[in-house]
Amino acid sequence: MKSDSQLKQDVTAELQWEPSVHAAQIGVEVADGVVTLSGEVSSYYEKWNAERAAQRVQGVRALAVEMKVKLSALGHRTDADIAQSAQHILNWNSLLPPGAVKVLVENGWITLSGVLPWQYQRQSAADAVHSLPGVTGVSNQIAIQPTVSASAIKSDIEVALRRRATTDGMNIAVDVQGGDVTLTGPVHSWSERELATRSAWGSAGVHKVVDRMNLVL
Template sequence: MKTDTQIQRDVLAELKWEPSVNAAQIGVEVKEGIVTLEGKVSSYSEKWDAERAAQRVSGVKALAIKLDVALPGSSQRDDADIAHSAANVLAWMTYLPDDSVEVVVEKGWITLSGEVDWDYQKQAALGAVRHLMGVTGVSNQIVIKPRVLLSAVKSEIESALKRRAHMDADKILVAIKDADVTLTGTAHSLSERDSARHAAWGTPGVRNVVDHIVVI
């Protein structure tokens, strides 16, 4: 089991290894496996990449993000320009039905809303706008349209977990109520917990996933 000092060292190394992140501007504190990232980044996409880098490190149980997005002058844009760019990039996406996602921008912060059929469409919309110049943050409020769950949905999720050889699928428990899935049990890392959540979201008919998996 890693000590907090080892986790801190590994997170710092992972941040330095990530080319899209200026690690010199980010401080890392660790207490009982919970990692806090502090400092300033020059774009929302850099903030996102810093979070993903920290999550890749084994032993990290949770993240607390205290990173401020400080846009350089050359990257600042008014809200109307950002909204126009976001609407255009979403309109060109083959993943999304026409007019399924709405965009609101306030002080550089994008809020996405609307309804889609699948979680991958929701995540694709987020991925399309988070790299736009001038964006300081994104709230993804897109919802998944309710669909009739098949009787086999529970076994489909469990089968997806077992296909991921690096995971001990027997330690992940799946419960279903209506179109909502609740995951409980234990995982060895944040990446394993993410894999379980993605397996649940990738099952047809799932509207919501509640993640109660504990990283040990």
Template sequence: MKTDTQLKNDVTAELKWDNSVNANQIGVEVKDGIVTLSGHVDHYSEKWAAERAVQKVLGVKALAIELDVKLPGSSNRDDSDIALTAKNVLEWTTNWPKDQVKVMVEKGWITLSGQLDYDYQRQLALSSVRNLMGVKGVSNKITLKPFISTSTVKSVIDAALKRRALTDAQEIVVTVDGGKVNLSGVVHSWSEREMVCDSVWNTPGVTEVSDNITVAY
């Protein structure tokens, strides 16, 4: 197990290694495995990248974010301008019906709401607006339509496994509660396990996946 000093050194090194982050503007503190980032960054995308970088470091138990986004003068925009740009970007980069995702902006912070069929659509909406100039943060409150059944999920997994000539789907146990899916059972490789989870996430109506599948080599 890493000491707090070792973990701090690893986190600092990871931030310095990431070219999308200015590590000189970010302070790192570690106590009992909990990492706190402080300071300020020039863009929300940099704050997001810093968070992702820390999550990659082995030994991090939790992450506290105390980073402020202080936009350079040329990057400041009023909320109506950001909202219009975000709305246009969502229409240009996505194929779901117009106005299915709502955009609200307050003091540079975007809130996305609405309802979509797939989790990848929800993530696409987030990534489409995250890097826009003037954005200080994004809250993704888009929900997914819950209209799944155990048989539907099982058939999706079975089809995915058969396409790749992998293990029988009968070895995987699926339970469904609303939009929540619990997976258990046995597969024979990590790639199979990841594929099963990806297949479930791509099923309309899935809002949460609990992966309890074990790998037996």
């Protein structure tokens, strides 16, 4: 198990390795394996990539994000401009049914809503607007429409977990109520946790995944 000082060094190094992040502007503190990122970044896209970089580091038990997005003078755009850009890029996304995703922008913060059949479509919509200039945050409120039975969802997810498991010790319990999936059990890294979550979202009809997995290092 890594010490807090080693974990701080590794997170700092990973931030410096990530080309989309200005690591010098981001503070890193670690206490009992919980990493806190602070400071100011110039875009929501940079903030999002900094979070992802920290989560990639082995040994991170939890992540607290205290970074703020401070747009430059050139980065400021009106909400109307951002909304128009977001709607255009979503309309051009071949993975999305035309008109299925609605856009609301307030003070640079984008809220996506609507109903889609698959999680990969929901994620694609959010990914499409992350890097738009002027964006200060993204809330993905797109719902997933259940299309199959709870038992079929549970079976699909359990099979996917076994197929994709990186270690023999990956033992995740799957509970399905309607389209809501709850995952419990031990995982040994953030990547293993993300793998389990992605596997759950990969089943048709899933519209919510509750992560109650325990990170055991």
